[in-house]
Amino acid sequence: MHIREIEIDGFKSYAQKQVVGKFDEQFNAITGLNGSGKSNILDSICFVLGITNLSHIRAATNNDLIFKQGNAGVTKAFVKITFDNTGPRRFANYGEVVTITRTISIASANSKGTNNYTICGSNASCSAVADLFRSVGLNVNNPHFLIMQGRITKVLNMKPGEILGMIEEAAGTKMYDQKRNQAVSNMEKKDVRLDDIKGLMDNEILPAVQRMKDDREEYLKYQKYERDIEVLRKKQYAFVYDRAQRQAQMCTEEIAEKTEESKQTIESIEEINKEIENMSDKQKEQEKEKGEGLKNEKDEIDREVVAKRAAATEAEKKYEDIRSAIEGAEAKLTRAEGTKGSDMKALAKLEADLQKKEGELGGVEKEGVDLESDIKAAKAKLLALEQGMTTNDAGEIVSLESQITESRTRLTELATDVKTRDARMKELERRKAEKERELAKHTKEDKEYNDEKTKNDKELATLKSEIAKMRFDAQEFSNWKEESKKLGEEIKALEYSKSLIETDMLKNEAQFRDVPGVQRGVDVLGMIPRFFRLKSDENRHVIEHLMGNHNTTTVVRSGEVASRLMNGKAFMYRTTCVPLDGKDDENTKEAKQILAKKLAVAKAIAPHGENVDWAINLVEFDPNHSYIVNHHLARVLVCDTKEAATLLCYNKEVGVRVITRDAEMDVKPSGVTGGGARANHSHGMDLTRMNEWHNAKAELEEKLPRYRELEKKIKDASTQAERHNRMMERQSELTDKIDAHQQKFQYSVVATIRTELDAFEIEIPKILDENKAMHDEMKGLKAKISEYEERKKNEKAFADKEKAEAKKVLKNLQEREKNAKGGFEKAKNTLTAMRSEIAALIQSIKDGEDVIEQSKSQVIEHNKELAEMEKAAKDANVAQNIAEDRRKAFIEKMKKHDENMNQLRKMIEKGKKDIQQKNVRLEEIEREKAKVKDDFAGWMKEAKDILKGNPWISDVKEHFGQKGTNYDFTGYNHTAGLKKIQEMEAEMKKMNANINMDTMSLLASAEERVMALQKKRDQIKKDKEKLWETIEKLDEKKKVELQAAYKSVNKDFNGIFSMLLPGTSAKLDPADGKDPLKGIEIKVAFNGKWKDSLGELSGGQRSLVALSLVLAMLKFRPAPLYILDEVDAALDLSHTQNIGAMIKAHFKESQFIIVSLKEGMFNHANVLFRTRFVDGTSQVSRTDNTK
Template sequence: MYLKSLTLKGFKSFASATTLKFEPGICAVVGPNGSGKSNVVDALAWVMGEQGAKNLRGGKMEDVIFAGAGDRKPLGRAEVTLTIDNSDGALPIEYTEVSVTRRMFRDGGGEYEINGHKARLMDIQELLSDSGIGREMHVIVGQGRLSQILESRPEDRRAFIEEAAGVLKHRRRKEKAQRKLVGMQANLDRLSDLTAELGKQLKPLARQAEAARKAATIQSEVRDARLRIAGYQIHSLASSLKDAQSHHDSIAEKLEEVTEQLEEATGVQLEAEDALGKISPEAEKSQQLWFELSSLAERVSATQRIATDRAKNFSEVRYSGPDPDELAEKAARADAEYAEVEETVDILSERLESIQDNVAELEERAQRADREHLAQVRAIADRREGIVRLLTLESQQREHIVAAEAELERLREAESDIAAQARSRDAEHKDCQTQAQEARSLIEPLSQSRDAALNESRAADSRLEQLREQQSDIDKSISRLESKIETLESHRMTRNAVEQWEKLQSFYGVDRCIIPQRGIEKAIAAALGPVAEALVGETTTAELQALDIESLARHIVIAPGEDHDWRLATDLPHYASWLLDYVELAPEVSSTIVQILADVVLVDSYEHGREVVNHDPRLRAVCVDGTMWGHGWVAVGSAERSAVEIAAEIDQAEKDLEVARLQRVELAGTLNGAHQAADEARVRSAQAQAVCREQEIVVENFSRRVEAVSYEAEARKQELRRHALRVQEAQDRLSQLRLLWEETSDRLSRVEEDNSEEEPSTSERDEAAAALSHMRSMEVEARLSLRTAQDKAEHIRGRGDGLRRQAEYERQARARHDQAVARQRRKAEIASVVVQQCLVVAERVDDALARATQWKENAIAQRGVISARVSAAKDTVSALRKNANRLTEKSHAAELSLGQAQVRLEEAHEKIVEQLGIAISDLMRDYTPHEGFDIGAQRVRLKNAEKDLNALGKVNPLALEEFKALEERYEFLATQLADVEQARRDLHGVINDVDGKILQLFTDAWKDVEAEFPRVFATLFPGGEGRLVLTEPHDMLTTGIEVEARPPGKRVKRLSLLSGGEKSLTALAMLVAIFRARPSPFYVMDEVEAALDDVNLRRLIALFQELRDDSQLIVITHQKPTMDVANVLYGVTMRGDGITRVISQRMTPDVTKLPESQPAE
């Protein structure tokens, strides 16, 4: 048996599916630190059932799932599959190849599989335990495990041997038996308690059973009396149910009749509504057409007003600028004056040049005399000092002259460039001024257009505001009328009367049936008197009895009757007329109201009222203010408004409301057109303002550009003047340098030629200086005269150029003004044409609007007539529906009474069946009350029997059954108690057998491991001594194991005093001893040789080779000697993405590479 392959999916750093195919022998896993080599060991431990997160180098078990790295997102699960070659049948399963899979999800859930079938952790542990693999995982030696082995308790070291010896499954069997024994002991205690308790209950229960037998006889008599009483109750309830059924059937017949009438009235209503539905689209269409024409009329009117304003606002504005011809004449005069001044400048220039020539000659003469004198003086001194210094000075002055000439040339070039820039800026400044003047000339016509558009917009907004105020007034009127209607409706009838009379659901006020002409409402109310508050509707005596008469306000009820027109036969005066002529009556009240008002006439004054009554005492007269006369009496004053007055006010308010709503609809069309006109005017105004503002911005930009260019031109002129000064200074300096050089050269020649040392004369020099001073004064005067004349000429020339430019600009501005006037004139003409067209269109629109108004009014009138029919039909349907609802409620009440009677009968049935346990048919057959049945005697009989039953005291009716059952249960528990005690003895025997097996397996394994450890220790520590010792040799079931080690050359035996490498070798010696004593199919070593030097490493590799003969070794290593003896080499790498990758290479172990100093063993 050996590990065949290991597949990892999402486990730690193995993000992708990775399969390692193992082979028998030594499999070495190599790779750099942090590449994921130890994750292979963790995967092996995890798939074989490891439950400790710390043993897997994590904080929690979910850490084994790939957590993401680089571009790879975290995974949701980890899965490891271990495939084992079971050809030799080492595992107790009927497969030559066994695959164990463990899967864990990020939510904490997990599952196990064996060969693809679901399994439990216990199944995997039991499967691997037969091959020496248990919870301690002694076959997997991870990093740091060696130190844990030595530092662990003796009992923990014992677990390694037990696991290798296969003791764990026997120990689990023992633990299971012990848990069963503990549970069995609890059941045994419970059975003992129950048996004792039942023994105590048997005697009292026997006494209760005797009392129950006596009570059974009395109870039979009680039952007979109860049955006879129940038969009487069932018979009475059945009679009540029959009466309720008869009452319900009679009400149902009345309801069916009213329902038929309601269906007929509903049909009439539907026909009227169909007619209304047919006329409504036409009315809406007429209103929509009228609305559109009204909007169009308003838009035409607005357009006409705008066009009229444009035509009126046009006025031809004359150009107010100066005359270009006059400006041209002024420019010509300026040119003539400039020519005269220019001649003066030429004369002054010639005079200045003549004076400058004289000054130059005099300067030359004075300088020559001065130089001559100075040269003579210096020659004398130079001859005294020598000529060496003069030669040096002459050479330096010559170099200074060359440098001054170069500087002068540079300054003249710079001056030429600056002069060119200044001329360019002057030309640009003139162009900008011209463009600015042209832009300013366009502002005035644009401002006029803007003002006109703004006036149009204001006029349109004013018109719109007026229409909005009208609409607001209409809305307020509508709201006021709606509030008035609501208030009047709330006062139509007192609340307490309405609540009582609505119970009948078929009554309504008489005010709904009387429609008086406007202005005589008070007269009608006075004539009717209390009848004005009457109700209309049919009723019966039973319905009146259903009302709460005491809390109901007193009312007159009018029953519908036949319509007729009956009046007194009398002749009325011309000032009186019958009151009935001013009233419209509904058919259902016509008969009653006509009888009441048949003797009432309407008069217009108090005198006429008294005359009418005196003329015919049978008559009553009434005035429009409500004053009423009769024979011998008069009723004056005002009382509360009657229902008729309130109804008339409601009707008038509804009519006013309809008119207001129509006005609002009409105004909506006009307001819509005004909206559109105002929007168009605002758009035109905004456009004009935008164009004007753009032109102002253009003018501002040109003005800023003129200022900027002017500033730049002035700066160039100043810079040019500064350069001119620099050039003049450079020329003067060059002249001085040349004079100095000439003087030095002359001094040098004189020193060489003249050897006399007499003092020179100064008379010639003084004469030349005086003449030069006079001539320079004349030059200054000439320069001033010339400069004045030049400035005057420049000013006159600039004025002439400006006048010519202004004349040209004024010609262009006058042409643009004429063009603008022509455009305005054309616009005015177009506006006039638009006004004429608007008049024509307005006439046509008004005609169409009049026809649309007539069509709308006719359609609305037709719709009003049909609406009245619909309203009357609705009132009829409402009255019938109220009557039907009233009968429905009565039907429901009768049905409820019927149901209650039926429920009472059913409850009595259920109660009898439940309490007496007899069928109703049997009850009625055997216990139906006969003629002369005395229910009182039966109740006395029942009372006496119950009294005898109570005398017995509290009786347990189930005492007989309970006594028998309790006796049987007591016998059963006694038997069970004996069985549990026997099972407990059997479990003790099993535990003793298991202890014997564990003792045998551990003792045999201990002896073998104890014998192997010294040999392995001597191999790893040649010359050293080591042994394993039991902590409690007399108790082999619980004893621990201590390790004693003494490396060669040391006398210590305490493990804590050993070095790191010695501790590792000692732990390895113990593990290898276990491996030799009880070999396992495979072992996993994770860098166990990390702390070893080369010599100890070779010794350990020798042990690996010995183990390879019987087992498979998977070694995580960094050591090349370990790699040399491997059969297969697995390379583990990890790139920057944090994901582990594996490559493999089959090897041929080369033992010749081991050093010769390796011991033979």
């Protein structure tokens, strides 16, 4: 933003309209004689900018700004400034040109005069104009951009503190000083308020409070007695009420338990009755089944067994017949292969002998064959000559004329072919050159293709190398994932099966309430079958019988846990607890020796060599859990028969409990017998299911580590796998890209040209070779034709000569044949015989191979039949086994049927006995319930009476019995509590006569006032602390801003001064040599030598120093416009010539308007305005110094 032009009319000395412009956007000067109106141009700018202190523009009132104060017929002053609104510092929301005007009119007794502003032709207020100029850093009422007359002289006389003040003004830190002074003033007010509060408290309030506190002690003691009595009395009533409630609750629980027990007993009786009824029905059905259906089923099974046996025998016979046929075919195959092997060896030997003989006799044989061929050719030639003919190269009889004709015909054909090929050659060379020129036009396309191909091939090779370096086995990673997935599914299935069984286990395990100090799963470990597993399922009945109902016995961590559960009545039904840390007497060395001796004796005396073993050996368990298992299975022998059970039990050396493997007989040395696994195991968990649980648990323990290992491997390798996949995808993309690029190129112009050129490169050499061969052949033909024509001229002489030579050659050949005939015939016969023998062997081998193939086919066919018959035989055997198993199952079924009949009978008898016992228990329960109900009514009446007289109990009864409350009844004694209340009431009666009851209310009021004043005092102190913090922050900010301003101004000061006065330097030094914030001095150096003071400088030099400092201050916060009014007045003429260069170098974004009387100054300005005073008014002319 800068001034383009100024229009002045009626302002000060400008009576008539004057347009001052166009202004240069950087350096403008105004000069003229004193009193010609040059400074009035600067005043007009300040006038439009909205200056309020008129003394700065040499006026007292607005009337002073109008030409001759309105006395010369001019009654208003008008100034219009046109701004170029471009560049970094510009008026926001305005176009490229902005005009601002100000008009004032003369004030009189009847009128205050007018003062109007416009912005771009629209009326505006003074504040709006001021805000507009402030937005670009021009505040005429705080004008750091305005340097008036005398400013330079003032700077020269400044002290260090005043120079620091200039830095502060440039940095704009006065705001910090204002805020700091305001904070200090506020702090002084806070101190006054603190003194007022302190005096009020020390002199009036605190002494009165102390007097009332002395009277309060007795009153507080009286109040404490009142509260304590109230608390004790409430506790007494609460204790009695709570005791009655708890007793009533216990009665309610006992009644509920009795009711539940009665209900369960009745349900149990009904259930047993149903079971007896069902068992009776089953008994009748089984008796009917045995009498009717079982006999028919037995006959049917027997017939089926006989039929299946016959079918199995027939299938086995057919199977054996096919096996015999296979063995015969395999024997024939073996013989044929043996014969073939011997023939192959003989053939190899004969072929070797033949090769040897051919080496010995082959030359003789060949010589004989060649002689026979040569004699035949010689005879044919002689015969042709005798017939007036001759022979050609193939030995055919031809005439000389036909040979000449044939040769000439061939020569003509060759000449034609050569001409055709020469023409083709020229055409190819022409087209080749044409294509090469065409290819040269597509050099760029060809290069781009090759560059792209090279780039893609290089990237693909690099990618393949990186993939190889990774050494990542994708197949192995895939196998891991597949195995992990499979294991995960198996684990999920196992966990599901295990959870189903555990659900059943929970149903059978004893349920208990939470007890402090006992954790489920940590202290309470579940039922006994969790701690052992059957070695064989056939032992299930005997172990279940031995466990009886104890397989629901609960295992706990220790005896202490068992005591807590029992004392806390945690179990809902009668339950036995077995601790893990119980002492196992059966696990001692002595006990083991005794048991081993007893087992040895039992095995020795067992009849029929029966299998006898300790029951504990039929299960597997952790040795750490031996006490739990021994608790139920120790010192019990298991045998097969009842006879052995009786014998072993009552033997003095054995003398332990013995049970048969089917649990039908259980004998104890005391003489008590029992048995029947199903009768004695009506509750608890099926041990077969428990074995399934143990198996699932073991499988999980086996599979889970491998699964976790795989998951870890997959997780660890997943990043590498993802990178490998990305690289493989990139490789595929690159391959596709290369293929597509190549395919695209194949159909391009360049590819078509290259294909044609490649074809030319192949065809041209081929034609050249063919032409050479044709020329050679033509040369030979010409020679032959010459020879034939020469012979034709002397045909008779040539024929006679040829006959003589032919006869001579024939005679010579016949003599050679006669001499070699004996050796030739012998060699021929020997070799022919060997070749015939070899041919016979080859035929024999071929016949043998046919036999081998035939035998192999037979073996394959028989093997197919054998596989089918083997399957048929297996199916027949399976069917036979099924029939046999069916018969065995039927026999077992009959045995089970009888066992079930006996079992049903025993269970019906036991059920009837149980019903009698349960009916007796029902009567007892009803009597017990009646007594508890009477107790409940008494306790409820007591609780109701207390509540009626003390309704507050309803609000606090949830706290009764809780520790840390007034209703903690631990160790409370009702009688002692009542006695203490009576003693405290007597003491209160004595205290009542000496207490002033108003003391507390007065003291409370005084203390509230003290607290309010203390709160105010504390708040004032906090406010003071905040004020101190504010002052410290302001001082710190001011220090930072001043340091930044000091460094910047110091740097620019030196730069400006050294430009204005070459060969010099200038700087601002701290007055104390340390801290610039305590005062600043100006230092100047000439040619690197620093002056002690500015007094050593001439007046012009000192003025130049002051001007440089002022300009450096201006540059710290640059404005778009600077106005300097005769700042060079104190400068020497020689010092003003560099000001223009300095402005251009240091103030590139600012416009300077300088009023000057020095030619060294205004002659260097880009634009110079000259003012003159003509006929009592000022006029302006413009000079452009840049042209």
